[in-house]
Amino acid sequence: MSINYSEKIPNNVNLSEDRTLQRALEHWQPNYLQWWQDMGPDGSQNFDVYLRTAVSVDPQGWAQFGHVKMPDYRWGIFLNPAEQDRKIHFGDHIGEAAWQDVPGEHRANLRRIIVTQGDTEPASVEQQRHLGLTAPSQYDLRNLFQVNVEEGRHLWAMVYLLHKYFGKDGREEAEALLERNSGNADNPRILEAFNEKTPDWLSFFMFTYFTDRDGKFQLCALAESAFDPLARTTKFMLTEEAHHMFVGESGVGRVIQRTVDMMNQLKTDNVDKLRAAGVIDLPTIQRYLNFHFSVTIDLFGADQSSNAATFYSSGLKGRYEEGKRTDDHVLKGNVYKILAVENGSLVEKEVPMLNALNEVLRDDYIKDSVGGVERWNRIIEKAGIDFRLKVPHKAFHRNIGSLAGVKVSPDGRVVSDAEWSAKQGEWLPTEQDRAYVASLMGRVVEPGKFANWIAPPVMGINRQPVDFEYVRFN
Numbered sequence: 001m002s003i004n005y006s007e008k009i010p011n012n013v014n015l016s017e018d019r020t021l022q023r024a025l026e027h028w029q030p031n032y033l034q035w036w037q038d039m040g041p042d043g044s045q046n047f048d049v050y051l052r053t054a055v056s057v058d059p060q061g062w063a064q065f066g067h068v069k070m071p072d073y074r075w076g077i078f079l080n081p082a083e084q085d086r087k088i089h090f091g092d093h094i095g096e097a098a099w100q101d102v103p104g105e106h107r108a109n110l111r112r113i114i115v116t117q118g119d120t121e122p123a124s125v126e127q128q129r130h131l132g133l134t135a136p137s138q139y140d141l142r143n144l145f146q147v148n149v150e151e152g153r154h155l156w157a158m159v160y161l162l163h164k165y166f167g168k169d170g171r172e173e174a175e176a177l178l179e180r181n182s183g184n185a186d187n188p189r190i191l192e193a194f195n196e197k198t199p200d201w202l203s204f205f206m207f208t209y210f211t212d213r214d215g216k217f218q219l220c221a222l223a224e225s226a227f228d229p230l231a232r233t234t235k236f237m238l239t240e241e242a243h244h245m246f247v248g249e250s251g252v253g254r255v256i257q258r259t260v261d262m263m264n265q266l267k268t269d270n271v272d273k274l275r276a277a278g279v280i281d282l283p284t285i286q287r288y289l290n291f292h293f294s295v296t297i298d299l300f301g302a303d304q305s306s307n308a309a310t311f312y313s314s315g316l317k318g319r320y321e322e323g324k325r326t327d328d329h330v331l332k333g334n335v336y337k338i339l340a341v342e343n344g345s346l347v348e349k350e351v352p353m354l355n356a357l358n359e360v361l362r363d364d365y366i367k368d369s370v371g372g373v374e375r376w377n378r379i380i381e382k383a384g385i386d387f388r389l390k391v392p393h394k395a396f397h398r399n400i401g402s403l404a405g406v407k408v409s410p411d412g413r414v415v416s417d418a419e420w421s422a423k424q425g426e427w428l429p430t431e432q433d434r435a436y437v438a439s440l441m442g443r444v445v446e447p448g449k450f451a452n453w454i455a456p457p458v459m460g461i462n463r464q465p466v467d468f469e470y471v472r473f474n
């Protein structure tokens with residue numbers, strides 16, 4: 001099996017037998033490519049990049065490696081194979097057959113869910129578009145581009161659903177996905193975290209660790225959907241998401257490795273001395289972590305949401321690992337604890353679980369994201385250094401739901417405005433932190449060479465050596 005460059009849109013959805021859909025997608029394709037030229041990786045379109053391309057969903061086909069110029073990448077449409085007689089397994093329609101088409105009464109909500117997911121995919125490409133200019137190595141540059149082309153494919157996945165199942169308004173939404181832009185004052189991306197800048201590689205690694213993991217949880221919840229094509233397409237997207245989180249986890253881990261090595265070499269934890277030596281001090285890494293974690297958990301939405309209840313009860317969006325749970329999967333009468341502020345302190349409050357499903361997903365996410373932080377701590381521990389990274393309290397620096405705007409310290413105390421202003425610079429990246437990290441960024445192009453602030457990876461990609469020529473700059 002190999003990549004067929006004569007095939008315009010590789011797919012496993014019998015595109016050639018659906019002329020109307022094929023025409024609609026072929027009409028959208030040049031606009032997508034124009035967007036990629038305008039908003040995709042900056043100054044890198046002519047590079048040959050060692051990328052993996054999905055040409056089918058089976059184990060041999062989903063990861064084909066080879067050097068390719070990014071605009072020639074084959075963005076395909078792949079759905080996981082259909083499950084025979086799949087049944088809806090949660091909500092009010094439990095036990096009924098899964099939908100192969102969009103039921104009229106759920107059309108508006110499904111479209112909104114698909115558009116919201118779809119909007120995040122090109123947004124992250126836009127956020128990361130300048131990073132290629134300052135990659136710390138060829139290996140990292142290749143990983144950045146891999147993430148970028150796959151987010152592009154995720155956009156294709158959502159656009160396929162819009163074109164195939166939502167008629168004219170689906171086509172209009174597909175165009176609008178290319179018109180909104182991350183951080184654009186007039187026409188921004190839908191979700192706030194996707195309008196933030198990803199200005200440097202530490203931010204990129206934190207983003208792929210924390211924010212791509214939000215993607216994983218959203219996709220997992222959609223993979224349970226009663227709307228079968230959505231479930232099947234998100235299941236396949238999840239196979240790609242794992243690599244994005246790997247890039248983040250191993251990236252931050254390598255930054256930490258380099259820092260603790262330097263701390264031991266210089267026998268110091270003095271921030272100024274470490275910065276003079278060109279590595280990123282651990283307190284700065286903690287502040288970046290606090291920022292990305294808090295901004296990302298906002299993405300799960302308000303802690304109480306009637307939309308979340310509707311999406312669940314009508315079968316549109318399940319919980320993380322819905323099938324592994326042992327309750328009735330209807331949840332009427334169940335309760336869940338959310339946080340609120342009463343008389344100046346945080347208290348737990350019981351609310352109907354159906355209304356708290358955003359919070360349920362957020363809590364599952366938090367449990368999952370702590371694991372990597374513990375693995376980062378083992379690098380510090382192994383180096384014999386008395387410092388531990390920690391995810392901040394769930395209520396820290398929140399901007400959505402009942403905790404929005406409440407001033408809470410990373411350890412979970414409600415603090416006064418005065419304390420917040422005084423301590424903010426210890427808790428979140430300061431202008432100086434960002435300027436320092438920015439000052440380290442500069443492109444390293446020689447195979448096998450790495451910037452001073454990051455350790456090399458243990459292994460290369462696809463069993464290639466670390467000093468493999470992952471990118472040919474031409």
Ligand SMILES: [Fe+2]
Nearest residue numbers: 121151154215
């Ligand atoms: Fe994605």
Ligand SMILES: [Fe+2]
Nearest residue numbers: 212215241244
């Ligand atoms: Fe991703």
